Amino acid sequence: MAKYQIYMIRHGKTWFNKYNKMQGWSDTPLAPEGLEGAKLAAKALKDVDFDLAFSSDARRAIDTCKLIVDENKNKEQLNPTKLMEFREQFYGYFEGMNSSEAWFIVGQPHGETNFGDILTKYGLDATRDFMKAADPFHDAENAEEYWTRINRGFKKIDEVAKDGDKVLLVSHGTTIRSITERFGGGKFDLTQSPKNSSLTLLERDNGVNTVTKYSQILD
Template sequence: MSILVLVRHGESRWNLENRFAGWVDVPLSEKGIREAIDCAKHLESFEFDVAFTSKLTRAQTTLFLILSCQKKTGIFLHDDLKRDNWSHHPMRFDDTEMPIYSSEALNERYYGKLQGQNKQQAREVYGEEQVFIWRRSFDVAPPDGESLKDTYERTIPYFKNNIIPFLEKDKDVIVVAHGNSLRSVIKYIEGISDEDIPKFELSTGDPVIYDYKMGKFNKIKK
């Protein structure tokens, strides 16, 4: 049996300002830093073997705060730096080190023209109903942006091809990413319907924990 922990990054400065962040590389707020540290305390009994995160600072910072509280040194593995026969990664890691894989596939949903806008101001410009549809529907994208369905279609292949293989090897995995990329993963794991996923919320810095055995996920109550 293995463990999978999913963590939405701590509050970002644009979460605090009620702005659409998407792929804009916004740092954590002071509250977000505290949320990451509180999350680490909640997870202190876990011994992770490998970590995954997005390419965005707010997720990576949250992960590093969690690992530092566990006295782990995170080491990014950069597959894009391979050169012929050069080996720039260690063949093994000691007990204080944690391999980290980072991918745009785990990035937040891309909000297109809404990125950077205050959500209330967007409602005033486009109308409350339209903004609600863009934010909460499964398959309607904002202008030049991604729908949750689009996010799902890039996140889930990565999850299947890169994360599940570690779980099948009985490795304990932590994934620190974003509200919509992780909602996509949870939709896949729990079989949430297209109609019901818009109702599902994921709080910042609040871990969702599953055990994985014989190809099946079981949610663990906190």
């Protein structure tokens, strides 16, 4: 394996982001302000010497990735690849629901009424387990299912990345926050999700992840 950097970018703002709805494997297009935010990120990253480019297979991530690649100095050499492993968390029955309502239902059995309080008291992995338990179909991903998928994604990047590479990866808010919680060494304030079109920087050294920057606004 190699030592390389992953520039994790959250996709631009979508209509479901704007309306505060649960958006995991469901997908809505970039809203006008999301397009503008992604274009600003693309300009900020245009001189980064990217060797590889990836996105999740959600349209909002694919479109954001294309905007960044099309502006990049290495655009002729970059061929963006979709990795379903870096999709957002799957919310199952709660997909598309008003976020506050969904987290009220999920948190009630544990004495909490909102996502922030669940997160503070129990952590992100517990929010996944609680959601799967609350899902009447039990389709939502629990922590074990989620991390099995994410870890498979990192191994796929390992197969093609070389020492010193700079890798673009456009993914999602909860996914980037989860990776930061697990690999950030407690150095970052995770009470807020990373901003749309923001940068979170991860160093991967022979399979070991370290997040060095979280939710940096690019403009």
